[in-house]
Amino acid sequence: MSNWIYPDFGPRPQRPLFLCIISNTDTGKIPGLSAAGTTPELTDYTPGADAELVETNRIITMPELPEAPGGSPTPAIVTKAALNLTGIPSLFVASGLRKKPAIPYAELGGAAGGDIRKEPAVPGARALFENAALLGKKLARLSDCVFIGESIAGGTTTAMAVLWALGYDVNVSSSFQFNPTALKQSVVAEAMSRAGINIGSLKSDPLRAVSQVGDPMMAAALGLMQGLQGSRIVLAGGTQMAAVLALGKALKIEGDISIATTKYIVEDKTANFKEIVESTGRPYYYSDPGLENSKIPGVQIYAKGYVKEGVGMGGAALLAGLYGVTQMQLVQETDRVLMTVELPKK
Amino acid sequence: MSNWIYPDFGPRPQRPLFLCIISNTDTGKIPGLSAAGTTPELTDYTPGADAELVETNRIITMPELPEAPGGSPTPAIVTKAALNLTGIPSLFVASGLRKKPAIPYAELGGAAGGDIRKEPAVPGARALFENAALLGKKLARLSDCVFIGESIAGGTTTAMAVLWALGYDVNVSSSFQFNPTALKQSVVAEAMSRAGINIGSLKSDPLRAVSQVGDPMMAAALGLMQGLQGSRIVLAGGTQMAAVLALGKALKIEGDISIATTKYIVEDKTANFKEIVESTGRPYYYSDPGLENSKIPGVQIYAKGYVKEGVGMGGAALLAGLYGVTQMQLVQETDRVLMTVELPKK
Numbered sequence: 013m014s015n016w017i018y019p020d021f022g023p024r025p026q027r028p029l030f031l032c033i034i035s036n037t038d039t040g041k042i043p044g045l046s047a048a049g050t051t052p053e054l055t056d057y058t059p060g061a062d063a064e065l066v067e068t069n070r071i072i073t074m075p076e077l078p079e080a081p082g083g084s085p086t087p088a089i090v091t092k093a094a095l096n097l098t099g100i101p102s103l104f105v106a107s108g109l110r111k112k113p114a115i116p117y118a119e120l121g122g123a124a125g126g127d128i129r130k131e132p133a134v135p136g137a138r139a140l141f142e143n144a145a146l147l148g149k150k151l152a153r154l155s156d157c158v159f160i161g162e163s164i165a166g167g168t169t170t171a172m173a174v175l176w177a178l179g180y181d182v183n184v185s186s187s188f189q190f191n192p193t194a195l196k197q198s199v200v201a202e203a204m205s206r207a208g209i210n211i212g213s214l215k216s217d218p219l220r221a222v223s224q225v226g227d228p229m230m231a232a233a234l235g236l237m238q239g240l241q242g243s244r245i246v247l248a249g250g251t252q253m254a255a256v257l258a259l260g261k262a263l264k265i266e267g268d269i270s271i272a273t274t275k276y277i278v279e280d281k282t283a284n285f286k287e288i289v290e291s292t293g294r295p296y297y298y299s300d301p302g303l304e305n306s307k308i309p310g311v312q313i314y315a316k317g318y319v320k321e322g323v324g325m326g327g328a329a330l331l332a333g334l335y336g337v338t339q340m341q342l343v344q345e346t347d348r349v350l351m352t353v354e355l356p357k358k
Numbered sequence: 359m360s361n362w363i364y365p366d367f368g369p370r371p372q373r374p375l376f377l378c379i380i381s382n383t384d385t386g387k388i389p390g391l392s393a394a395g396t397t398p399e400l401t402d403y404t405p406g407a408d409a410e411l412v413e414t415n416r417i418i419t420m421p422e423l424p425e426a427p428g429g430s431p432t433p434a435i436v437t438k439a440a441l442n443l444t445g446i447p448s449l450f451v452a453s454g455l456r457k458k459p460a461i462p463y464a465e466l467g468g469a470a471g472g473d474i475r476k477e478p479a480v481p482g483a484r485a486l487f488e489n490a491a492l493l494g495k496k497l498a499r500l501s502d503c504v505f506i507g508e509s510i511a512g513g514t515t516t517a518m519a520v521l522w523a524l525g526y527d528v529n530v531s532s533s534f535q536f537n538p539t540a541l542k543q544s545v546v547a548e549a550m551s552r553a554g555i556n557i558g559s560l561k562s563d564p565l566r567a568v569s570q571v572g573d574p575m576m577a578a579a580l581g582l583m584q585g586l587q588g589s590r591i592v593l594a595g596g597t598q599m600a601a602v603l604a605l606g607k608a609l610k611i612e613g614d615i616s617i618a619t620t621k622y623i624v625e626d627k628t629a630n631f632k633e634i635v636e637s638t639g640r641p642y643y644y645s646d647p648g649l650e651n652s653k654i655p656g657v658q659i660y661a662k663g664y665v666k667e668g669v670g671m672g673g674a675a676l677l678a679g680l681y682g683v684t685q686m687q688l689v690q691e692t693d694r695v696l697m698t699v700e701l702p703k704k
Contacts, residue, residue: 027500067492101496112465114485116493119458119465139460146413147462150447154373154500 014333016300021272024334025157025244030095030102031236032066032161032248032324034059034117035229036110037125037133040166044195054078055165056124060113062088062163062323063104066095067115070354074111077355080187084310084318085350087325090301091161093345094328098335105147105236107140108228120144120235125227128173128203137223140231141238148239158240159272159331161248161324164229171255173200173225175288178258179212182284184251189317191282200225218262230256237265244268246297248327250277250320254288261292274326275300276317299329302339306347360679362646367618370680371503371590376441376448377582378412378507378594378670380405380463381575382456383471383479386512390541400424401511402470406459408434408509408669409450412441413461416700420457423701426533430656430664431696433671436647437507439691440674444681451493451582453486454574466490466581471573474519474549483569486577487584494585504586505618505677507594507670510575517601519546519571521634524604525558528630530597535663537628546571564608576602583611590614592643594673596623596666600634607638620672621646622663645675648685653693 036059039045041052054074061074065088071077078086095102106112108122120143125133134140151158168184175182183193204210207224214221222230233256237245247253250273257271271294277285278298289296304315314320332342382405385391387398400420407420411434417423424432441448452458454468466489471479480486497504514530521528529539550556553570560567568576579602583591593599596619603617617640623631624644635642650661660666678688 029500099499101499103496106465112467114467116464116466116489118462119452120462121458121460143462150449153445153447154375 016302016339017330017333018298021297021330021334027155028100028157028159028331029151029155030100030159030324030328031105032102032163033105033107033229033232034063035108035125035164035227037164037166037170037227038127039125039170039227040164042127042199044192045166045169045199057111058165059109059163060111062086063113063117064115065353066092066102066323069349069352071356072114075356077353080319082189082318084313087319087322089349090325090346091323091328092349093342094332097332097337097341097345100331105232107144107232108134118147120232122228128170128225129199129206132224133170133226134223134228134231137219137231140228141219141235144232144235145239148236152240152243155243157244157246159246159248159324159327160233160236161327162229162252163323164227167227167229167252169196169199170225170227171252172196173203174221174230175255175258176200176204176211177209177214177221177225178218178262179215180258180288181211182288183282185277185280185283185285185320187319187322193282215262218259222259230259234259234263237269241267246327247271248324249273251283251285251288254285257292257294258288270295270297272297272327272330274298274321276314276320277326280320297330299326299333300339301329302343305340305343308347308350311346311350362648362685363676363679364644367643367676367680373501374446374503374505374677375497375501376446376505376670376674377451378448378509379451379453379575379578380409381454381471381510381573383510383512383516383573384473385471385516385573386510388473388545390538391512391515391545403457404511405455405509406457408432409459409463410461411699412438412448412669415695415698417702418460421702423699426665428535428664430659433665433668435695436671436692437669437674438695439688440678443678443683443687443691446677451578453490453578454480464493466493466578468574474516474571475545475552478570479516479572480569480574480577483565483577486574487565487581490578490581491585494582498586498589501589503590503592505592505594505670505673506579506582507673508575508598509669510573513573513575513598515542515545516571516573517598518542519549520567520576521601521604522546522550522557523555523560523567523571524564524608525561526604526634527557528634529628531623531626531629531631531666533665533668539628561608564605568605576605580605580609583615587613592673593617594670595619597629597631597634600631603638603640604634616641616643618643618673618676620644620667622660622666623672626666643676645672645679646685647675648689651686651689654696657692657696
């Protein structure tokens with residue numbers, strides 16, 4: 013048992029699999045909302061570039077390393093470090109993804125999510141859910157423990173929107189150090205008004221909440237949870253994945269389901285991670301990646317509340333801990349990944 | 359041990375996985391060459407429709423059930439029956455696929471193969487190989503025995519072309535009852551002349567044989583074989599997969615590799631399946647699906663040499679036998695699949 017993972021996760025899985033859902037949503041392009049990509053235009057490329065980094069340590073289809081406006085690199089570097097150190101297989105799953113990565117991935121289809129202020133977010137949510145359930149059912153035959161992370165810029169705002177639609181009066185985390193909570197609240201209020209829904213009015217129709225004010229990542233995550241019955245399922249993420257837990261509860265999805273994230277999310281005072289998770293009755297775990305010990309300033313400041321989570325970083329770090337990796341080994345490998353990642357030639 | 363599988367395959371795998379590579383090639387559109395699709399135009403849709411049938415028992419993106427000009431339905435019905443009866447998970451893998459199926463699949467990227475008479479067939483063969491190897495490496499962590507089938511119209515002609523380029527002076531099977539051998543030979547001769555290669559001249563450069571006169575399925579199959587080291591690997595197909603075995607030998611790919619097909623291929627006197635496989639030093643297995651016992655004429659005539667193989671049918675049937683399914687159960691389930699498959703509304 014590692015001393016940087018809380019609380020006890022139980023025995024190490026036999027054949028773990030790390031999935032990461034990659035999606036786009038136009039909600040993520042609302043200026044000031046997401047820190048995943050230096051400009052709103054680049055956010056479409058961020059999920060695919062995260063996938064390329066994790067699978068090959070190269071960025072292929074995006075002109076630069078995905079980073080936050082503050083200069084912090086994508087949390088994919090921590091995920092990559094954790095997977096490198098453990099050899100655990102990963103598989104990226106595209107759901108409503110506009111810009112496809114140049115690595116092998118599982119395709120669920122679907123269109124990118126709409127801007128929730130202006131239009132229904134995911135009209136094809138049901139089809140994505142069903143495709144994901146089909147994939148999950150197969151993977152349950154192969155793996156005893158499946159982690160599910162995400163990379164979708166703008167995902168915390170859609171998370172807030174579905175949580176409100178389900179009746180949770182809560183705030184969510186941000187990849188910015190200073191959470192643009194007021195902007196998120198105003199976007200969500202506008203979306204709910206556009207869709208004609210109130211706080212709690214979709215409590216018994218969670219897929220409608222996703223299709224109206226959610227995003228394509230959620231439909232895929234729910235379908236995977238549904239299909240993966242029989243395997244242990246660990247959602248890997250912060251308030252976005254907490255929203256998926258809440259949706260799963262509303263859909264009455266059963267099974268051994270929990271959530272794993274970073275210390276940075278659990279300690280985020282601007283958001284209600286613990287409150288949301290506790291109300292779903294599911295356990296949560298978290299890892300302390302110790303990034304204050306990085307030699308790289310943009311990585312050190314994760315520990316000050318920049319970025320916090322994404323690309324399943326908290327869950328991947330937790331898996332590494334289960335496999336005997338020390339916190340310092342993870343930090344050093346994270347630095348090494350960042351220093352050696354290959355970028356497109358300018 | 360079932361009495362319709364030859365010879366002894368050894369112990370039943372613990373966590374088998376059935377992969378099927380789906381690809382397009384413009385070589386398949388040369389009139390008279392392929393029986394996979396009633397018209398050359400429809401052949402682009404055949405692999406995706408096969409995937410839809412196996413994954414959901416529905417045809418979604420093609421206007422009709424894929425069938426040969428003689429009226430025989432796609433061999434995907436046998437594969438589907440075998441997977442239904444065993445619960446073995448399947449995963450379709452797109453490699454140079456033009457028309458994508460509406461089910462979850464793994465995407466390797468790449469463009470459809472060119473007409474080998476006119477242009478290099480797979481300029482991106484190396485990238486497909488590398489992507490497939492990356493995917494294979496992950497799957498080797500999850501499955502102890504991976505079957506690899508294919509659905510690509512026109513694939514036997516490109517198989518003949520690469521075999522000739524590697525120095526095998528042989529003929530290949532056909533989905534037609536009467537093999538259009540002379541047409542294939544003339545297409546292959548034209549392709550070799552266009553590419554400036556002779557019989558055997560690419561014996562030590564198998565990836566160049568694929569990129570010049572092969573197809574995108576081959577690049578993917580070779581990469582999977584390379585990546586799947588540690589798992590038992592069973593190519594599921596006829597002379598196309600025998601060509602992949604030969605390419606794998608030339609690439610010096612090691613591991614526990616064999617090939618499984620149908621009795622109809624092994625007994626095909628117009629082709630050299632056994633000769634090719636034996637020269638690679640790899641074992642072969644075959645199943646007798648007993649389709650003469652079908653109640654449906656288009657299926658019965660498989661036993662007379664129509665269709666013969668495809669979508670990994672022979673390997674899937676073999677797996678079913680390993681799992682205790684009888685020949686008659688497979689035939690009845692095949693008929694049931696065909697009678698219940700849902701087609702698009704006209």
